[in-house]
Amino acid sequence: QVRLQESGPGLVKSSETLSLTCTVSGDSINNYFWSWIRQPPGKGLEWVAYTFFGGSTKYNPSLKSRVAISVDTSKNQFSLNLDSVTAADTAMYYCARVIVDSQHLYFDPWGQGTLVTVSS
């Protein structure tokens, strides 16, 4: 059974870089796409980015200039960096596996999420 666990600082200062890691257990990170999704308090879900270890990466156009996603196959982890954060980046950040093939595309499973607060 695949499990995902987010980790990283719960508090980031405004204008600094938010860095999170998702650790994957139960399967190899080489075999799938991996994604970050976020949810501001009391608001809806927002897709941030997804990537495949081979290099295919897509970013939310609204965040593209500030975000980077990377994969560390040696640690079976993938990471998110979001630059120049503001209070608007305060959110629960989830990581998820993305199943992609010729007939399917879906996000499952998800991690439990980690809350990141941007302080001034």
Next chain:
Amino acid sequence: QTVVTQEPSLTVSPGGTVTLTCASSTGAVTNNYYPQWFQQKPGQAPRPLIYNTGNKYSWTPARFSGSLLGGKAALILSGVQADDEADYYCLLYYGGNGVVFGGGTKVAVL
């Protein structure tokens, strides 16, 4: 910017049926958008319910079903139970532009 629209809120009586829809600003939703539906309860991570329009997971209750309806993706809840009170989100795939979540529908069971 692509927008995916869901009903902000819906109310249904116990045992009743309610249909949630998911519309794309780009036009009619088809199977090529790989519609997916999630249920989220307070303090919990979203839980996948439906993928690829109408496919269920092993944990998806039989009373939940997904389809295409009038150019939109739809999630139908039949025989609604109190436990179904939650927020529901749809997700659509836009190829090179990635994916977009709908704004979510809050379902109240009253």
